[in-house]
Amino acid sequence: MKKPKVLILRSAGTNCDFETANALRFVGAEPRRVHVNEIKSGKTRLMNFDMLVIPGGFSYGDDVGAGRILANQVRLYLKDLRQFIRLGRPVMGICNGFQVLVKAGILPCSNTCEQTAGFTFNDSGRFEARWVHVRINTQSSSLFFKGLPEMIELPVAHAEGKLVLKSPRQLEELKKNKTIAMQYVSDDGKLSGYPFNPNGSIFNIAALSNPEGNCLGMMPHPERFTSIHHHPNWTRQTFHKEGVGLAMFRNAVDYCR
């Protein structure tokens, strides 16, 4: 079977690239961790890959805002990213990668290259790592969610995860075109406040998709739930067959085949 080639984009401060590569390897892909310097120099080209993942971490220390510098580099050196997405190839931004996609103007999807949303500090004022419940938007056309239950658990770990939008109208548009891919919910599935919504994100948004469904940005970390032994309660429960995060990567990799 074909081994889809996946580019995992790194920069100084990226730190989830290795486990993201592990997850992709588990589902039969051929991941390669590529430093943005290599794209900049022209040594490696995005178009030679079947899929792109921008993993989590603190690119350039998040020093002037989470993901800001890498987002500028994406604009400058990955000029063919919009074309890549238009061709239907899967693109995934996780945590810092989601922040990069938003600050590079890729998500939420718009016709311009302008940034239309942003991230700010968690309402708690602190970096926080915890497992959360998220509800997947079953109406979304996202290719990543095939076969997943509506309610899943995943870990989040961030300081600037609160999504903010330009206007209430933008939120209505996102709802209308079904691009709100995931929302934070309480354990009984309701939209709830802290700590269920770990950062105070508007409308409890945890992930955004493009309308076509091949580009996904998410704050939770699917690469940290690829085995039942990642779940905080695996010593109590036995109902998980595999980590739901792994299924998301499998969907994307199967789609590439």
Added chain:
Amino acid sequence: MKETQQTLVMSQPAVPPREAEGSDFASFNSLSPKELKSLSDKQLWSLNESELSAVQAHFKSIGRPPTRAEIETIAQTWSEHCKHKTFRSPIRYTEGKKTRLIKSLFEETIAKATKQAMKPWCLSVFKDNAGIVSFGKNGRWALAYKVETHNHPCAIEPYGGAETGVGGVIRDVLGAGLGAKPVLNTDIFCFARPDYDAPLPENALHPKRVLRSVVAGVRDYGNRMGIPTAAGAIWFDDDFRLNPLVFVGTVGVMPSWAVKKEIRPGDLIVAVGGPTGRDGLHGATFSSASLEDAPTSAVQIGHAINEKKLLDALLEARDRRLYGFATDCGAGGFSSAIGEMAAVCGGAEVKLDAAHIKALDLAPWELWLSESQERMVLAVSPKNLKALKDVFAAESCGLSVLGEFTNSRKLRVHYKDQKIVELDLKFLHHGVPLVERSAVWQPETPKASSSKAPRKSASEVLREALGHLNVCSREWVIRQYDHEVQGGMVIKPLQGVRHDGPGDACVIWPHAATGDFEDFSGFAVGHGINPSYGKVDPYRMALACADEALRNLLCVGADVTAAAFLDNFCWASPEDPRQLGALVRAAQGCHDAAVGFGVPFISGKDSLYNQSKDLGGKDLPIPGTVLISALAPLSDVRKALTMDIKGPGNPLYLIGWTSEELGGSLYNQICGLSGGEAPEVEVRSAADSFKAASAAIQKGLVLSAHDLSEGGLAVAAAEMAFSGEFGVRLDLDAMARSNHIYSNEVLLFSESPSRVLLEVKPECEQALLKGLKGVPVRRIGVTLANPILKVIGLDGMVTMEEPLSALKEIWQASLPKRCR
């Protein structure tokens, strides 16, 4: 863009030095001892009279005065921080009426015990920058573990001090062997209460600010490095208000071939990482002095992303085998790193001109001594230089060639056309005169615990204990750390139904970071720290800490028979004979723990002079503190265990003997009592019961396990119950105990060591008892569907019945409330 500019600035050569080198101390050789001492104090060398006269004698014998860079090099090499003089000098030790000479405290306690308890899987012990043990299937891998302290910097600048403490210990592990990939950070703090409300001296920071800033520093550095911070402890005692303790540790994993390192004459001296500035001058010498003398430049400035670049580039270069030796620049900067490497190889010829700098007016001696962070030194064969440069350039990480290693027996340092250092290596590394000190330990006749009956009921004591700062939930801190990055955290620090119970230890599957997916071996780390026991008897404190660290490991299913210890001593001035006497006691405790448990020490560190002038001008020493960290493997992480009760109707077994041991206990504190015996570990029998219990857990007979520590049985049972959301009924009369205990409170709150509470599968009771033959173990209760903690007293009556939700609320609210 920023990167390019930085490189431009860095590659400019330093501008001419501000002051001529060499001529500063022209009259050094003719100074009187008194003049020498006042010069040393002025220059912050922290050298004592006999050391100064040894330096003077040496330079007289070679017929020239020293240069500034030379004395600075000697001062930092001979500092307490680098040489651990207290542990290596002779001590005249008096205990009671007996006096004896200890030639070297280190050799006669830690090292001696380790020789006795040495195991074939110990790959590098007290030699390298971290202790290294074999790991994984077929010994293909190795783990490096180091715990450091950064106490003095954290007292002055807690955020920066904590950051650079983390950065430093990570580099220790990167500089162990050819470099290990960090997979776990640990953090242990000792602070005063965050709501401390008495006046403090003018230069002291408030304990709440210290706590918040230290946590933020550990968080921001560790999170940015992508290393999970997932194990540790916090101890509160107001005597830490002027000198907080900040212990930071790192565990790294490496292929076993990377343990060996060597330098050949002709290898290039290659500095990698960040540029050098003026930050952190005199860090080594200042950590050997009291805080009042500290200059502001003594605390370094951290930059995690520079270190992340260094880590990424270094491990890539390691796997391509592009260098033969690595060490980090810690205290003393280049002078220490290159000085130590020169001693390994037999000499070095250093040319500082090419060093990347970030302060243009840096004098050559400052460049040589600066402790700027995120730098390491490699020994590189000239044929590999080109490839090495490519690897570091690909990560935008700095690299400069600073000369070569030789076998000249000399350390020579040049800057442009000046020679700023020419030192004989033997004198530098072995010339320090050791001074005999005296130490006294007066055993106090233990006063019986004050007999006045406490007016608090068992329920009241339990509630206060759960809300006590040394017991309450650490979730507020733990959640600020990214404890899941790397995807190897199999047992997390917070456990139970709602992921908020106090786990005994975390379990790491490091192969998420190595890619060896067929190997399910993992490891756990545990800690023991209890300065309260130390106030009663430092010897018993050390044993109790070792005992607790092992029980932490036991409770998550690690194999305690293959455990390794690390020691960290934090003490006040060793020049005070009583302080030094207490330190000797503690070191003896470490010796007896290692021998008795058969667990070797693989690494250790001491931090002394932790005392400062309090209001009124009197010195406030910290309580003498030993931290024991322990590391043990699990052959299959999928068999690990957590501490939360798993279901109703399961029998509860208590391993270990309960005596009236309330000296230094939480119960005494809560009830305002004093005196009493500090918990005493019967090491041999404890070792046997741990071995048996460990085997039972690994066989899968046990559903949950939790160690009994501060607050004794009552606190441990409450924590297990509210974390699992199932009730517990305890019958105190069933406990294995000393005959003369007639008090329910003593049974509930005594802190007798070596005890573990187990929830056992009902069908496995017989197997458990068979496995624990000869071990004091009793069935003392059962788990309940009803979420309560119910205790049947010695008289057969219900002595306590508490709803779990109320207990948990008290336990959870305490720390956040005080840290706001």
